[in-house]
Amino acid sequence: MKLKVTIVAAILWACMLQGEGFKILIAAPVTTIYVKDSLCAIARALINNGHQVSMITPLVPNFAHKNLKVIKIVPKLKFLQNVNLFTLNSSILEEHTTKVLAATAEAMWEGLPMRREMGTFASFDAVVIPKFLNELIYPFLDDFDGVFLTFTTLGAEHYAVSHMHGLEVGYWFVKSLLDGPYVGSHSLTEKFILSILELSDHNFNHSKVHPSASDAIKKYDSRSIDFEEYEEKSRLRLLDGHWLLDGPLAHTPATVEVASLTARDGQPLPDSLEKFWRSNSSQGIIYVSFGSYLKSSFIPTHLKHTLLQAFSSLPHRVVWQYDGVDLDLPANIFRQKILPQQDLLGDNRTLLFISYCSASAMREAAYHGVPVLALPIALDQHKNAKKLEALGVAKILDWRTVTADQIVGAATELTTDKMFAEKMREISRVLRDEKERPGDVAAGWVEHAILHREAPRLQLPYGPEQLWVLGDRDLRMLWAATAGGLGFLLGVILTMIYVSVCRCIRRLRHKEKSE
Template sequence: MVPVGSRSLYLLCRSLSAALGDAGHSVTLVSTFPASMKHENVKEVHTGGDNSAMDTPNIFSINNDKVQMINMMQNASISIGRKMWSNEAIKQLWRDRNNFHAIVIISYINEIAVPFLLDYEGAYINFCTPGVEFQHLAQQGNWVPMSVLPSIIHPFTNDMSFLERAINLPTEIMRMIGLNFWRYHSMQVFLEEFFPGFPPLASLYHNSSVALINGHFALDGSVPLLPTQVEVGTINAKPARPLPQDLEEFLAGAGEAGVILFSLGSLVKSADMPPHLKAALVEGFGRVKQHVVWKYEGDDLNLPPNVITRKWLPQQDILGHNQTRVFMSHCGNLGMQEAQYHGVPVLAVPVFFDQVRNAARMERKGYAVMLNWDDLTADSLVDAITTLTSDPRYQQRLSLVSQSVKDQKESPGERAVWWIEYAIRHKGSPHLEYSGRRLHLFQYLMLDVLLFWFVVPKFRHLAPYPEILQLI
């Protein structure tokens, strides 16, 4: 279930649905996008909501206003939720929820789907789409130290400096407070409009049998995970297919210089860029020897002969083409997985949320060169492209990571299917529940115990049975 999310989240859930369908399961995919799957075992149900709040905002105009960004996500959730729980097709699915052996829900900003877990008797699986993330791991009691797992919103890697760790700790604490005391509270109030007496939201949303994680250690680094925390990163990555004839001819015509693919994904639109950025990109692309394929939603550009634009592009088929030399990207999680899967160096231009973290990881590993939008000029663009195409070490490193991520004993889709089936077979797999799940962070770090041993000796003279404290 992905009632709230960008098109990339929908595509990720399509890949999981297809894997389950290929294994013979009957799958119902709930989203706010028009049905697009052609699979005999997959049925799509529309929430009835309007996804324009996610599809139409100008991210460039609101990116610096974090409050506006948060409010946009909140308003989208509530707007879609009202339509969804007024939709008879969704209400019928809800009444029939115990006919499903498993329910999969995206692990963040999809609280409006949680009512499907009320008195649900099957296996609940959540799907963490940004990859390994501190608060998601903590839902199952796996409190990975914040000293080795950076916040999703910071440009840090797992190898943080002292200053980065000093920044990371309060950031995650504030994010936990914001999630539990603001986001969940407001969504709780909303859900109670449709489900009076709705139990505490987190008690259902966090209570998954298995957590699928859209990450992989070859891409994101090693982190200790519980058996029920299963990495399925690159589930959306696939071998390239033949390109449409016009694109194939354009790529082939680039010769040895090759091609640059430029895309800002499904949520951020190139057409929304300020005019000075468009001008810098057009000038810079016109000065390089590569051909450029640009996902651009408008028709207002005066393009040089080596540049073409399309409103939609077969991204993976271009990334997997032997003519592709550089992927200029906003660094969404799926795009970065696909770049590494296909072994293509990245010119990183992150915009918001986890993209800055993803870009920083890629740059520090030597897979990318990063440009900030505030510093982007035609000269800096040409310099970055020249660096990526003239230094063979970028391509060599990406070739190695591509080999590593493809070297798996089963495909990510097969792994996801096996664990979902395992949770179904074992009635939610209660035997795999980690005892740390019953502890909050203060208890998990034994701060309560340390406080006890610090305080008690100071008051031993007040104890009614002082001999009991002789061993202290």
């Protein structure tokens, strides 16, 4: 009898807790698969804590739950859809971004699922919005009285720092730009170059992204949108970063690192892969993937044949995520359009991961302790590859000039030199030894921001003049010296012009008098 009473009491208590849960909106109308999966990890943790979560997304979440409501939007063009990374440049990215924002705005304002939810935003206790390319959601927050939080991926965290309380001071901090050329400790010259690159990156956001978002919104909402005013309202920033992989980053108490959200333990491999493994003797598995967005038709022909020649020469079982059927594969290569990446990385027979080194690839390889042979192509991939190389767990090859012998040589070194695997396993142990899963950490801070009404004690209590003091002193001095030098040079040039003009005037007057 006592046992029954205890069980009933526990059930009633659980129901009470569930009833007292918060309502949280995760709004990501523009997203990538990696960001979507990261947000799903946060959503799952929030739901496990008894809260209700709604997600605005163009992509299907990787789990379902009765307390997860999906508000699906269907834009005609998604971010990075049909983008050839091999030919990507700034102008193509700018044009693609403009089209994506326009298509997403149309899907949001004209799509039935979103129209049904337009009046419900005020009912949420908190809203989490990815920082980059999701400005379209801001007009819906006008009547929102809850807590506004941002999720920021590495390479965009300078936006989050720069916009805290409206302080445009990100240039004084040396941070990890999306495609910055340096990792680790920086010389003064490298700091100066990074600050210039950050100015350029900041300009892209303000001169390209914001105008494109504004144009897309104006078609449906005539109000003038001040994006910076909305961005200043963010009270907590969840940063996809980890000190072990990314090094120390300059941020404030209101920024919480929650990296490797998508990493999970591996599951047994499918029967098709097990059959492939047993079909022949092998020294181990090499897993090859260039991500979900890169179609086989985008890969240059010379690179395809170089990869095929190299893989054919390796004494390993090569498992290649490849959606084409245009290659005649030897017996040691298994091809499939979609492969269970984390199950393969989590299998102790996998010795090497050949990848273009996206953020998800970098973090999942580190979590599972598998060394990486990186062939970075675009965006943040070069930066990610350099981070792993600096940690001594990866080698980098240039896809433009790589040869089959170079691939075979690098793969052989990475699989036979135990130093690479030992260093990567040590990183894996540290990541796995975290006391809380990253999703649980993120969920805890979301709850903190709600319970403490916008977490006022995490906010900076001072203005830009004090915040600058926290920046890099040498970099500030170099900028001051550069500005002074340019000012002096400009003064000299103007003085020379003034003297030359005066001389010309005197000569003309003298000539007139002589005549």
